[in-house]
Amino acid sequence: MTDLFARTDNARRNLLPRDGIVEYYGPIFGEAEADYYLGSLQNDIAWHHDEAVILGKRITTKRQVAWYADAAYSYTYSKVTKTALHWTPLLLALKKQVEMNCGETFNSCLLNLYQDGSEGMAWHSDAEKDLVRNGTIGSVSFGAARKFAFKHKQTKATVSQVLEHGSLLTMRGTTQTHWLHSLPKSKKVSSARINLTFRKIRQPDA
Numbered sequence: 605m606t607d608l609f610a611r612t613d614n615a616r617r618n619l620l621p622r623d624g625i626v627e628y629y630g631p632i633f634g635e636a637e638a639d640y641y642l643g644s645l646q647n648d649i650a651w652h653h654d655e656a657v658i659l660g661k662r663i664t665t666k667r668q669v670a671w672y673a674d675a676a677y678s679y680t681y682s683k684v685t686k687t688a689l690h691w692t693p694l695l696l697a698l699k700k701q702v703e704m705n706c707g708e709t710f711n712s713c714l715l716n717l718y719q720d721g722s723e724g725m726a727w728h729s730d731a732e733k734d735l736v737r738n739g740t741i742g743s744v745s746f747g748a749a750r751k752f753a754f755k756h757k758q759t760k761a762t763v764s765q766v767l768e769h770g771s772l773l774t775m776r777g778t779t780q781t782h783w784l785h786s787l788p789k790s791k792k793v794s795s796a797r798i799n800l801t802f803r804k805i806r807q808p809d810a
């Protein structure tokens with residue numbers, strides 16, 4: 605009994621020492637279910653290379669992305685405006701699981717597909733003006749285990765966590781205000797990973 609509680613507490617402790625809340629839940633999907641989601645998402649999602657404008661130049665990212673939501677919201681990220689596609693049944697099922705686990709509701713999801721460790725994501729925070737301020741982000745990962753890192757904007761302190769196949773991580777409260785996060789590239793990773801970040805964006809006229 606004591607052991608069970610100890611493990612639950614440990615799995616859910618805040619990874620950040622200050623100024624935000626990041627909780628790693630570990631795998632919330634069983635191995636077979638996680639394998640099914642990985643395969644289905646690879647095939648069913650409208651993957652495309654992301655466009656961004658950096659220092660006035662239009663570039664396309666190596667990783668592939670997709671964005672789904674409750675309605676055809678538009679969202680500006682790295683100076684390019686995107687329009688959301690409507691949820692698929694598979695994504696809705698996933699969203700429900702994530703909402704039940706973290707006790708929040710979401711209205712959109714940004715998906716990233718990294719073919720291998722040569723693809724990653726640079727330091728950033730998800731505090732775009734279209735997002736609900738200090739809203740929770742629920743991050744689900746399938747496929748290759750990858751290191752996910754946080755860096756405090758002022759102190760430069762870093763914290764990292766390996767995100768496993770079928771796992772959930774949440775970022776809450778002031779995390780985006782005070783911390784950057786990244787998915788470092790890695791020569792050791794040779795297989796694909798899919799990440800879904802469930803978010804709450806500000807609804808037009810809401």
Ligand SMILES: O=C(O)CCC(=O)C(=O)O
Pocket residue numbers: 714716725730743752785786787799801
């Ligand atoms: O792939 C990941 O785990 C991170 C994705 C991310 O930070 C984002 O989509 O904003």
Ligand SMILES: [Fe+2]
Pocket residue numbers: 728729730785
């Ligand atoms: Fe992010």
